[in-house]
Amino acid sequence: MKSIETNILEEEDSQTKTSLIKQRTTTQKFISNSFLRLVVTKLIFYFIIFFIAISLAFLIPRLVPGNPLDYINQLGSTGLPPSYQEQIRTYMEQLFGLDQPIWVQYWRFLEAFFLHGDFGLSIDLDTPGQPVMDLILPTLPYTLMVAIPTLIITFFLGNLIGAWVGYNETKPRKVIYYIVLTMGAAPFYWFAYVLATIFITQLQLFPPLSTSVPNFAWDWAVLEQIFSHFWLPLILLIMVNTGGWSTGARSMMIYERGSGYILYSQKLGFKESKLRKYAYRNSLLPQFTGLNMNFNNIIGQTLILEVVLNWPGLGKVMIDAFSINDYAMIIGTFVIVIFIIVIGNFLIDISYGLLDPRIRIGGQEG
Amino acid sequence: MAELVLKVEDIKGYYKGSFGTVHAVDGVTFDIYKGDILAIAGESGCGKSSLAELLTGSPMPMLHYESGQVTVNEIPIYIPKPEDKSKLGKWRKEQEKLSNQTRKDVLCKIIGYVPQSSQDSLNPVKKIRKFILDVMKQRVGTKPKKQIKRSKEDIKYDTLDGQKVRINFKEEVLTRVREHLEKLGLSGDVLGRYPHELSGGMKQRIVIGISTLWNPLILIADEPTSALDVTTQKILIETFMHLREMGIVETIVYISHDIPTLAQICNKCIVMYAGKLVEFNSMDNIIHSPLHPYSQGLIHSIASFNPDGSAETDLNSIPGRPPNLRDPPEGCRFYDRCNQRMDICKEEYPPFFSPNGNDSSRVACWLYKK
């Protein structure tokens, strides 16, 4: 009796020591060369994309009617007081060097963004002469607080439903699956009106669309008000985006369910629940590659929904700027959206690298 | 007489799906005694692998048990299907219960199984070590841990590789596993690798290692060499031959369409054709004096050479195709391709005859009717 116990104690001791050493080696492996290489290549790749996008943002307005000079010349017809007009004109000419050759303008444009984070002044009648960045940045949290939870929730919910259907295709499961798919087929902007009619006009669960969302403050009453507006866009985006994941997850699950390691684990006497866990995890992994595109989609959908549901995010500022031809604002919102998307994609790629050992440690591709 | 370890009685298993019902295994009966190395031979699609799946008690999803019985070490693993259709639901529940019990008691400990597609038989996102620990957890119920509470009840014992092991202790289990894999010619550090970092032969040996961890009574190997190159095949075949010498497994069922491989390893042989067992004989007899016309054709279609390079016999293939197993014929299934067919063959499926007078060789062919 006693000997066994001391034995165990000794073993514990040696085991903790070896485990410490092991932990260190695993962390070393974790940030292995190939992982760093992944980070660096992705960083370069996304920087190129961002660079292309920002160059397009510079180039396109100069190719189509609606270039910054037009915009400066149109200032008179905006109805702004002359003092503001003058201020905006001089500021913009100075910032972008509009009287200089085009490559200098291009250089100034890059400089304006990368060094100063400045895109000029707004001509909106409510906020004339304010730097557009000051107007755009406060709207960012509103967009992200809808988009990011949607991305995470739909990913897990959609895959769960798809895998659940794919693992055992019974009638009731299929019915739920097709309901989810049909909801995903609805055009979301129109669906937003339908949902708003149901939840706001009929059930009166949420405040009407005409009431505006207060600015953010660390105050319980304000937060409550913000959140009362928050649920509708979130629910809507979740309903619309779940279906896409389910289709993929279902076919992945059907594939994994019949793959060799599941059949072999079954022959080793694994319990059903463990097999399901294996299949679910492995069918989830390839789905991660779809996160990039889905993130782009969700951001785009959020931008449109914000207008429809009167949610004070980036999209609302953006569309407002479109309607009054606020050049600085259009460029600013566009670049910020690109920036969010690029950062998001980068993070998604990196986390995928962390999850899949085949990418993390290298070796065979695929 | 040696001890009977596996008794198969008229087992039937059908594939069912939107493609119809395929009679893959349609009544197969044989016994395996301790120490046998039994070959199951036959061409692709004759039901060899399906038979192996049925023997494990948990066949793959689309393969359904139909009737018959498999008794492993005196444990029956199927409940006969009731004829009354209203009782089918109850039967299904009971069978599921029994299958779960079988998984717990029989698999790994009494029957080890080496699958056909060993290349993807290991979970691709788990290290070998983690996968083995998962296997342990499934067998024991608790995961082997680094540390354990110091109460006596927590310690569980199991026999791994013929030795008693405290199975809750991670290090102890892993040491035993490492030794076991070393016996199969693998170095211990494969445990820390992912499957994609290993070669095909290594993966296959790891699968054999995992399947034989508990030193099962019977090892069922389903075409373990089919996806490997010739050199690796040779190493594997040697591994199989050594399994017995090392006292890991005594009884092996080896399934292959490759008769020369079978001839090297096995001492008894079953020949299957279109879901039916056509001949049961010793390996030597199958090679040198096959009884059934199909076995004869099978042997004649193997190229064999004299040391000087000249062909030993003429190479003959069997003309025709096997029957469609969705709707198998009434009579002998080899009738259409047989060169010695008789009228009776078309009407009635032959029972087993023992032309040698004893039970060691049996053949299902009307030619041997006395």
Added chain:
Amino acid sequence: MTFEKKILLEKPEEQERSSVSIMLRKVFQAIKLRYKTQFTLIMGLVVLVIILEILTKIPRLSDPFYSYKIGASYASNLPPSWDFWLGTDTGSHDIFVMILHGTRNSIYFGIGCALLSTTLAILLGVFGPFVGGKADTLSSFITNIFMVFPQLPFIFFIASLMKTRSWVTVMIIIGSFSWPWAARSIRSQVLTLRERNFIKVSKMSALGNMRIAFSEVVPNVLTYILLVFCISFGIGIITEAGISMLGLGDQGQNFITLGFVMWYHEPYNMSPHYYNIWISPGIVLVLIYLVFFVIQSSFINTFNPRTRENK
């Protein structure tokens, strides 16, 4: 496989016909033989378009902006009736007629978008990996960039800068941004195909790259291409409607789409008295999308034998 055999059994004089007609024949045969369900559904769509085309030529239904009159007074804001199936709006326009035109144009728009993006997807997905070498690297790099390129904001951006937007511009913008995922899936298919023997044989028999790509590769990735076409069609219609609904689409009145109808009737949105006006274009959109969704999923079942067999 029966299809491949048929090609082999073709008479020699038929081989001498121009490669284009052979290709077309092959493609048509492949569709008919392998994809019966899809073929029926697509044919159904063609019939629908023809019916819509005929309907919108009938004088009573030919002008979506005609202000109808009952007697001497304008028929404005009428509920659905036998004369006006979906009622009328304030401008006395028949909602049903507007939706009829909108549906037809939306389908045309979708087909245009799908054609454009499928062509791009084929160009980058088939020829890149098929030619190999630098072309392959370049095509996959371009695909990867477009894959993560934020399309919707970019479409907004361009659309908002252009003062005069015609539906063709919008179509080109949407079409040229919705192909990258398609190119990627076609690409992976072509990569496996490239290693197959019959392609190697055609390469050895010194057929031109283009000829092989069109007569051997394209028919074999046809399922993918058709699937891509269907999905792009859906994406095109839905995206266009979204853009138009925000007022960023074609503002001219000679090509009204379902999105335009939605935008035109924006003041009615959520109004409990005018469900007929604001709900109906959305329902039509959902229906079109669902039909294409059924086609898509039947394709997916054709790809994946496991989903097909486990019923």
